[in-house]
Amino acid sequence: MSGPQSKPQPANPSSLVERGLIPCLAIGCVIALFLSCLLGSTPLPPDRVLAAFFGGADVGDRLVVWSIRLPRALTAFLVGSALGLSGAALQGLLRNPLAEPGVLGVSASASLAATVSIYYGLVGLSPWALPLAAIIGALGATALLALAAIRTQSVITLILIGVGLSSFAGALMSLMMNLAPNPFSLADMINWMLGSVANRSFNDIGFAAPFLIAGTAILFVSRRGLSALTLGEEAASGVGLNLRNQRILTVLGAGLATGASVALAGAIGFVGIVAPHVIRPFTRHDPARSLTPSALFAGLLLMLADILVRILPSQSELKLGVVAALLGAPAFVWIAMQRRAGHD
Template sequence: MMLIRVNLVMAGMALLAVLAALAPANGWADIASLGQSGAEGELARILVLEIRLPRILAAFGVGAALGLAGAALQGLLRNPLADPGVLGVSGASALGAVIAVYFNLAALSVWAMPGLAIFMALGTTVLLYVLGASSVSTTRLILVGVGLSSLAGALMALLMNLAPNPFSLSDLINWLLGSVANRSWADIGFAAPFWVIGLVLVFMAGPGLRALSLGEEGASGLGANVPRIRLLVIIGSALLTGASVAIAGIIGFVGIVAPHVVRPFVRHDPGDLLLPSALLAGTVLVLADMAVRVLPFAMEMKLGVTAALIGAPAFIWIAARARGMGQ
């Protein structure tokens, strides 16, 4: 009953955020003009349905995917600081997308960028688990993630340093800063299948994550198929992260903060944590994107920068309060 109430509250918050973000500049005048005929109605249709709504849905989809991936990885690794960004998965995924852009592979196939982004995310997640991320201390796990992020960042910096012209360099930098501006229905349609498959895989692992909170031996004793749970979370998180990076670039910290906010309301159950974390993270990213649209700057602030400015202090607070940091 508690979980149902939490999910309803989160869903209501998400709906209100989407509605509030539809017309922050001109109130509801454009929305009210949708039903009108003529030039005014057509302009309103383009502004609301072809520009604002795809951007809002892209922000919500990216946030929800990262929040869901963060909650799933925290449950799998039994570590409260696990997250695609902190563990280097987002950085590696971004490296795959940068490789596709730099070598012009995206021009050869529309699947090149998301394919490489998802492949790199999957490979990094597998590498983390092979290195024993579920058994090492929080401090060591963060150090491994920092190392992977630094390596991915260095390789991306190398590619940008070798960019053939300033226009390519500008495109790479703007994309890496993270944004959902100018995203279209085609972009959402392209990422949506990966998000849906990742969501299904992660939710299939949900009951197993609850058993896995007792440890792998305890979960096996309860009849849980630990290798299957591991595979579902790894592939699902990689699909969610890779598709999000492919559509929006690097958006950090939302995947770690949202599960921590929700966790006390679901009694720290890793299976019940998944949906509320996704809804909250999507809502937060919609509100953050709405903020960057209305802030009075000469140039629009990038969503990834805003998310980092908000999420980094929250991450520091969470890390400082986490138990076992000195282990």
């Protein structure tokens, strides 16, 4: 990056923060992952967790670490980072800090499809039915949005379509709960809608991984266009952005990543808004540069929230989605109230 003849950069504090941001977040994520393995119904001391990691320790410890705690913590991280990444990308695309998978109706559609699979008892046929349904739901919403993105020039229209999708999916979910055949499937549906990463296995992660990887790759490949969109759509086209392709790629990438996250953990809201909002000032408000740190920070937030869920003394374990919403929704309102007019 810097040759010997390039001008020495003034070592101002802001550029230090920018350069240190990603390493710091990555270290934080590793620490949180390790902490997640220590904590649980029976706390394990660090030396036993470390031993279990490297194949030492006794069978019980290895089982707890490798089959329960590590997959759970990893799921929390992956779900969080998928949502944070999707949120950051969609905010860049729509030039609106309140955009996230939820706003575009992708999360709701994925949850709806998952609920359908529970309602019709498809879940009993195969353990893959529910995750598959979630991904189909997300891709369905994504395809609709991609079609709309080809036809319309307007961001507002896309957001409105998303609001419509969300409301419709919500109404259908309420209808199914209303008509639930028995209390067991009602409880299943509620569990799904609340969102949780408890009892996830590496198998679950493996199933979501291809979609997660594809979505992440698409978002990263197309991230430079998000910077250009800072200028507004017309000027962005003016500087050489292919607006239509950018819309399709971002919506598709965010749809795949969000579908995978809903498949893993159900509906978890607001992480996709809060993480990019906190990160943005540290990346000088450049949407492209905010992707990686937003993903890491959102993953970190969700791992910490999951640790909180596990150590809070409560009769039945709190659902991660509930805690995320309790913390995230007020933040959403606060961010909305900070918005000045004239940015739309």
